[in-house]
Amino acid sequence: MRILLVSLFYEHDFGGAELVARRARSLLLDAGWEVDVLCLAGGKPHGEKGIHRLRVPWWRRPGEQWFKRSIIFLPGPGMDAYLLAEARGKVEPFSYDGVFCVDFNAVTLAVDLAQPGGPPVALWLQENLPRRLDRLNIKSIAGPLISKLLAMREPLWQFSMARCHSVAAVSRFTRGQGAAFAGENRYTTLHPPLDDALLKASPVPARRDGPARLLFLGRLSPEKGVDLLLDAWPQLRDKATLTLAGLDGPLADEARATARDDERVHLLPSVPPEEVPALVSEHEIVCVPSRVEESLCRTALEGRLMERHVVASERGAIPEVLEGYPLACTIQPDASDLASRLLETIAGRRDLTTKERKAEVEIRRMFSPDDFAKRVASLLGR
Template identity: 30%
Template structure:
């Protein structure tokens, strides 16, 4: 199939896990024989003089990277204006390259069989391009604004983002989420009248995350690891709060935090408040090799997310052999099976977190067995070959629906009620 993928992240412009996901998905789809074109952007803060629009081919994928337009917008300060401007530049670059000059290698216009959007930031260009080419629109919802803010969408920007997500969901002819919990969340937030939602877990290339067996004993105080963005929903504050309890049964235990984000100063204050500041190290964002080295060295990785659509870090960690101790938030609860492949606790449960960590540290041999089982599961359930095949099946089944006008969404200003797990499909 000919697939036009629209993403605001694509290497070398990578903000988070979405960029890596789209890169792996597109290269695997191309390897399976599909004709893939990605429409993305150049780096933030550049312009058409320093970083003009490019049309290149790498790893079997054609990549159209649109230059940023001259108006001065900053993502953090002018998020919606910046997003709309980016969308406008993506549309123009795609139409100029595809509808005009076409594929330089083929010497003719290139038209997709399907458009695939990744998240709300590309809603406008993806909807416009699917309409222009009159083909089905498939959208992957990687997370939601309501989910990121514990159900609250009362602020002006929160409401704007939520309304764009709602619009993208209703315009899509098929939807993909990375976990069953995200499928339930999307259906609850955007209504039962949206198109079918397929659950396709994120994948991992285990070749880039080498496995190292766990030693029986390191002969030093335990070292815990957190890797990810320093944001409230990642629950790092709960891990810091649990550290004093962990250190009472396992003296000298330290916590190493790899990553950056908006909450670092607040987390530093939390470490001081709980009197563990000297036992917590903030390393900032690390390169791939340094992160792998940490995973090989530390005794366990703790991912205490309060909200987590999937949790790709859990897969990456499992590939390296580090024991997993994670919350059951969202996709983490689906990716890690307690007690077979890791240990789990309820989101926000500081006592449960401390108990899980103490259990893991108290029996290194059992932790090593769980780590081996976690690694073995990756090759079966989370390979990119499997992810790409299932995604291509969604493309093939998607049909462009008749469009009808839709009104503005009714946006709740209070958190939606908790779902009863017994009601999950």
């Protein structure tokens, strides 16, 4: 099986979607497939073969966050035509058995490249629809205009999704949103497979000595709700310590100021995926106060897999990830509710019982990499 995997930010480290794309390719290669990648240039090459990089206009590249957001929130026919011409100069679509698009930002590029008469296209949806700045809690003077432009783009996105042979989503929540957006009910769910670090990690009992150890893992931004955690902190500091891992984002200065004034707040740089299980194991409570409707929420899943308490917003697919988990507590994205529920969790800290631990086999099965290649082949009609 020879396929083209399309992921614009494949070589960038913007978030979980790129990790999922790289994990998907690794599993398909392990299954004996030949997998080329079509992505944007300018990332960090990993020494892989078969990577076809599309050059990006200079005005899209003054900074990494501008680069990402300009691609996501400022698409248009000019960029569509530019990327399609670049792609046609890099790959021959008819030489592939299928096109696996794991990036909604590239769905129009993928179907235009493959059709008409080319290989089938399968879309793996990793984000929520419809796309709006306000739904992501991103503030911008140009926000209303950008949202209007995104709304004008929706018919093209819907048409592109309809041209796909199949569409799968990373969660039931995202599948439902995608189906409602495109007006179709043929979509399925394909959970992202666990990476090797999580597969090999064995949960260990949490230490109970001293203050409770809280962990926030992610970008320091309003959409991730780290400001809610900082606002709640004065009510918690006598009973806990707090680690903030991921020193990037618009609220990084606020986090640094809090850490300077309070020795119980610890700052860490962004943590590589292979080090996350050990970091989670060092803590007792994973905090996920997200304001946005998460399409999956990797951090909540990591906390569950390592058998830690998880206090998380009831947003998007987070309740789905934590469904049936005895050590989960869902909140509204509000500092007062967050503080109250964290205090309750601190007071009631415990480990899973033997019976509860056995039941957790099901969540690992849901995200198992077993049969991943078979499921992707099915999406491509092979």
